[in-house]
Amino acid sequence: MDIFIIAILVVAAVILFLVELFIIPGISIAGFLAGGCIIYANYYAFANLGAIAGFITLAISVITCIGSLVWFMHSKTLDKIALKKNITSKVDRSAEEKVKIGDTGITTTRLALIGYAEINGDIVEVKSTDGFLNEKTPIIVNRITDGVILVEKNKP
DSSP states (O other): OHHHHHHHHHHHHHHHHHIIIIISOSSOHHHHHHHHHHHHHHHHHHHHHOHHHHHHHHHHHHHHHHHHHHHHHHSTHHHHHSOOOOOOOOOOOHHHHHOOTTOEEEESSOBBSEEEEEETTEEEEEEESSSOBOTTOEEEEEEEETTEEEEEEOOO
16 A cells, blocks of 8 residues: 555656646646655655665656656657747838938837837837937937837937
8 A cells, every 4th residue: 555655646746747847837836746746755655664665766756757757758749739830920110111310200108218209100119319208209210220210309
């Protein structure tokens, strides 16, 4: 009966360990339960069956955890639950292509370095080179780099 209890605890620990690694990533209750099961299985073996059985249980626990991890990573099960979709969509940059250096506009949101502005009737994302700018501040485009429109406050 003792060996059956230890075997059930080790199997439960391995299952919870795999769930923690591949299904519910992060530190969660499955990880704590897996650790608790494996520790208690080894403690139970040392306390009730002796030192030799305890060390055998410890070796079997380590081999089972590592072996199940390697098996699960090489099996097709991981491929079945993995995401395989490639993102092919692109950001619409048509408004940014219409904007030229020297164009003027007005901020539609507060520019905490990055925000939105209306330039030539189009609302585009812009980045301030003058620091923070409040909403409805007149701006001028001073540079366009890698699709990022850099603006500064329009000084009359």
